[in-house]
Amino acid sequence: MLKVAVPNKGALSEAAALMLAEAGYRQRRNTKDLVVVDAANDVEFFYLRPRDIAIYVGQGTLDVGVTGRDLLLDSGAEADEVMTLGFAASTFRFAAPEGGPAAVEQLAGRRIATSYPGIVGAHLAARGVEADVVRLDGAVETSIRLGVADAIADVVETGTTLRQAGLAVFGEPILQSEAVVVTRRGAASTPGLDVFRRRLDSVIVARTYVMMDYDIDGAQVDRAVELTPGIESPTVSPLHREGWFAVRSMVPRDAAQQVMDELYAIGARGIIVTDILACRI
Numbered sequence: 001m002l003k004v005a006v007p008n009k010g011a012l013s014e015a016a017a018l019m020l021a022e023a024g025y026r027q028r029r030n031t032k033d034l035v036v037v038d039a040a041n042d043v044e045f046f047y048l049r050p051r052d053i054a055i056y057v058g059q060g061t062l063d064v065g066v067t068g069r070d071l072l073l074d075s076g077a078e079a080d081e082v083m084t085l086g087f088a089a090s091t092f093r094f095a096a097p098e099g100g101p102a103a104v105e106q107l108a109g110r111r112i113a114t115s116y117p118g119i120v121g122a123h124l125a126a127r128g129v130e131a132d133v134v135r136l137d138g139a140v141e142t143s144i145r146l147g148v149a150d151a152i153a154d155v156v157e158t159g160t161t162l163r164q165a166g167l168a169v170f171g172e173p174i175l176q177s178e179a180v181v182v183t184r185r186g187a188a189s190t191p192g193l194d195v196f197r198r199r200l201d202s203v204i205v206a207r208t209y210v211m212m213d214y215d216i217d218g219a220q221v222d223r224a225v226e227l228t229p230g231i232e233s234p235t236v237s238p239l240h241r242e243g244w245f246a247v248r249s250m251v252p253r254d255a256a257q258q259v260m261d262e263l264y265a266i267g268a269r270g271i272i273v274t275d276i277l278a279c280r281i
């Protein structure tokens with residue numbers, strides 16, 4: 001049975017469970033459940049702290065996990081990112097109040113509060129900056145006001161938390177993070193793992209694309225197909241009406257309205273967009 005680690009709380013947990021449910025896996029009904037066996041799919045889900053997931057996977061105790069890239073890198077675990085999942089996107093940045101450090105070099109000899117000491121330590125070491133990294137569990141933004149740090153390094157999404165704390169980012173982003181799938185470094189893939197990854201891929205494709213159908217005069221089919229090339233190639237079928245064709249193609253969801261305008265302008269009619277519920281590409 002494939003053993004899968006899933007975040008039990010925090011910013012990743014809901015979106016991860018939703019994605020797994022969309023991929024056809026049984027998920028827990030109660031947030032207190034620690035393990036769910038999905039016998040029909042030969043998968044067992046373990047709900048763990050997101051920070052611990054790369055460690056279990058790196059040790060080979062569990063086969064695969066969903067976690068954040070930042071948590072994976074911070075852990076130093078022998079696990080590798082094998083797939084990005086397109087949610088929980090954030091950047092990881094230094095921040096300080098006005099008048100505080102304003103460049104990485106100015107952190108020398110200063111105190112930096114963070115929940116990610118592994119990432120911060122490596123980043124400073126690579127730049128030859130010696131600073132005192134203060135490890136905190138969360139609410140790191142408050143640490144400067146409370147006098148335990150001169151700067152912080154933390155996850156930034158909208159920047160609201162930093163603004164409310166009167167802090168501003170400085171220096172280049174330390175890293176860009178998002179939810180990822182991790183497996184043990186050097187582990188050979190297995191049929192069970194391949195199916196798991198293909199199912200998650202299918203959710204991403206179903207979320208990213210829509211199906212577009214339209215009718216068009218044969219003289220315009222080539223131009224229309226340029227607008228809707230699809231992933232492999234669009235289906236073009238003759239219509240009962242002489243010289244007209246029905247075209248069916250996958251189109252990026254973000255572009256759908258603009259593509260419809262352009263198709264309409266070259267004479268396409270009966271343009272219909274539908275959601276893709278599931279797929280295998």
Ligand SMILES: Nc1ncnc2c1ncn2[C@@H]1O[C@H](COP(=O)(O)OP(=O)(O)OP(=O)(O)O)[C@@H](O)[C@H]1O
Nearest residue numbers: 009010011012050068070088089090138155157177
């Ligand atoms: N506001 C956010 N937007 C996007 N991703 C976030 C946000 N906050 C945390 N993350 C991501 O979530 C993961 C951290 O998981 P964690 O469980 O610590 O989240 P959390 O919401 O901070 O939970 P906790 O309640 O334990 O503080 C990291 O990968 C981090 O990049």
Ligand SMILES: O=P(O)(O)OC[C@H]1O[C@H](OP(=O)(O)OP(=O)(O)O)[C@H](O)[C@@H]1O
Nearest residue numbers: 138139140155156157158159160161162
């Ligand atoms: O840029 P923003 O949109 O404001 O989001 C970033 C904030 O979200 C997370 O905090 P969380 O709510 O998890 O609290 P924590 O600091 O206690 O982990 C993260 O640690 C930042 O503080």
Ligand SMILES: [Mg+2]
Nearest residue numbers: 010137138139
């Ligand atoms: Mg947090």
